[in-house]
Amino acid sequence: MKRTGSVAEVRQQVKEWKKQGLTVGLVPTMGYLHEGHKSLIDRAVKENDRVVVSIFVNPIQFAPNEDLESYPRDIEKDTELCTNAGASLIFNPTPEEMYPNGFSTNVVMNNLTKELCGKTRPTHFGGVCTVVSKLFNIVAPDRAYFGEKDAQQLAIIKRMVADLNFDIEIKGCPIVREADGLAKSSRNTYLSAEERQAALVLSKSIALGKKMVEDGERNAQTVIDAMKKCISAEPLAKIDYVSVVDALSITPIDEYKGYVLTAIAVYIGKTRLIDNFIVDIDTL
């Protein structure tokens, strides 16, 4: 398996694969790969002849007060995981390769970015849309794989691909959890032992909300209130949001109807974690 930081080398390699009639999958990541990422790579390996994993801690999706500097990195361990999973190429560019002097263009999404994480992180999704567009143009994959844990990001990328006519199939992959329920995240490494235990309140409240909806509750505020009560019982937890939105347009709804995303963001100490569940009420 090759590893390169060069846009030109990735392009050359993908060109050769395409000349041979091979299909290409892309798994965009910020590295410090865990089983959640591995599930994306595994699926991409199954569905494509060649798989590119991008590993790039994208500076423009972090606000100045966020964790860009401390974001965990381990390229050697990531390389081992990608090799074992059967990926063909790692693209790990420097910030200068992605954003050379004079870089002046951003992809801005007007809708879908105002609620949920977009409220607390108003510049985040612009950074995500810009870097993902660049990765799509650099790799030109047939398919790209994203985790459903970042449900808003996934909805935004699907919208962007439709709006900008990228000829790429977007595949959402289920949330991967630890044995005790905590959703896998590179940021879980920030948690102390006590915080790690407290963080279980996220998956606990998600399970509670999901059960209420499966048992027939359709009032969004009733579910939100119950989930908030559950989270607030944990002294180390501070709620950023508990929201119920239409899963495609990411606009708040009062009633569970159609395709619905229930999403939460909770600070455990200084670490902000997210989790969610999606239900299609029509097929429940």
Ligand code: PAF
């Ligand atoms: O989900 C992530 O890890 C990042 O937001 C992504 C999609 C790789 C863009 O930097």
